[in-house]
Amino acid sequence: MIGRDDAWLAWQRTTDEHVARVISGECDYDTMRRERTRAFFADLGECLDDAEVDRREQYRLDAMEQSWRVFEDTLPCLDWLRATGIKVAAVTNASGPHQRAKIAAVGLSEFFDEVVIAGELGVAKPDPAIFRTACLDLGVDLAETVHVGDRLDLDAIGARDAGMHGVWLNRTGESGPAPSGVSTISSLAELPELIVCELSGGVC
Numbered sequence: 001m002i003g004r005d006d007a008w009l010a011w012q013r014t015t016d017e018h019v020a021r022v023i024s025g026e027c028d029y030d031t032m033r034r035e036r037t038r039a040f041f042a043d044l045g046e047c048l049d050d051a052e053v054d055r056r057e058q059y060r061l062d063a064m065e066q067s068w069r070v071f072e073d074t075l076p077c078l079d080w081l082r083a084t085g086i087k088v089a090a091v092t093n094a095s096g097p098h099q100r101a102k103i104a105a106v107g108l109s110e111f112f113d114e115v116v117i118a119g120e121l122g123v124a125k126p127d128p129a130i131f132r133t134a135c136l137d138l139g140v141d142l143a144e145t146v147h148v149g150d151r152l153d154l155d156a157i158g159a160r161d162a163g164m165h166g167v168w169l170n171r172t173g174e175s176g177p178a179p180s181g182v183s184t185i186s187s188l189a190e191l192p193e194l195i196v197c198e199l200s201g202g203v204c
Helices: 004-025 029-043 049-065 074-084 096-105 128-138 153-162 188-199
Strands: 089-092 114-117 146-148 164-169 182-185
Touching: 004 029, 074 188, 089 096, 089 128, 096 114, 114 128, 128 153, 128 164, 146 153, 146 188, 153 164, 153 182, 164 188, 182 188
Parallel strands: 089 114, 146 164, 164 182
Antiparallel strands: none
16 A cells, blocks of 8 residues: 555656646646546556546545645735735746636735746746746846745756755755755745845845
8 A cells, every 4th residue: 555645756756747748738738637647546556447537637626626725824925025025926837727726716816926837838847947937027137036845856956956046945844954055944934034145145
């Protein structure tokens, strides 16, 4: 039997593989979702027919939409960013309709000056092009921009390699030091102080 953590890692790997097909134009998002579900359960030893794939994928979508919540540290951080006058972009590898619907559903649309979506751009994190596009859209310099994400590889390291300040939001307390050039926070409550330090040249 596969554990919950292992299943989540397997889902993430399968998602990364299948999202890459959407970004490359090989298939559309709806096709990708069905094929991803089929591949995930095949790795677990289940061979699903089309009807069962559709049923499980719809169940997943319904459960996911019902579970959307904003972390308690999110709104205070976004309020601070807005009050400070810092421009904010959402950079995501999710599909355009899905991500825009999620942002709107949780009431965060007003906080983002730009939304940069891999499926619309044709490149995905950690490709430097998606980070550079976000900066161009915002009219800001890469070296003066902080990118925060919960994926060390796609977000923090990807942003660092693109020339930004990469910040890993490590909510799970995953062990191990962050790579050189990457900052780590466990909560968005820590972000304002970090941004002040980063944008002042590391002097707090």
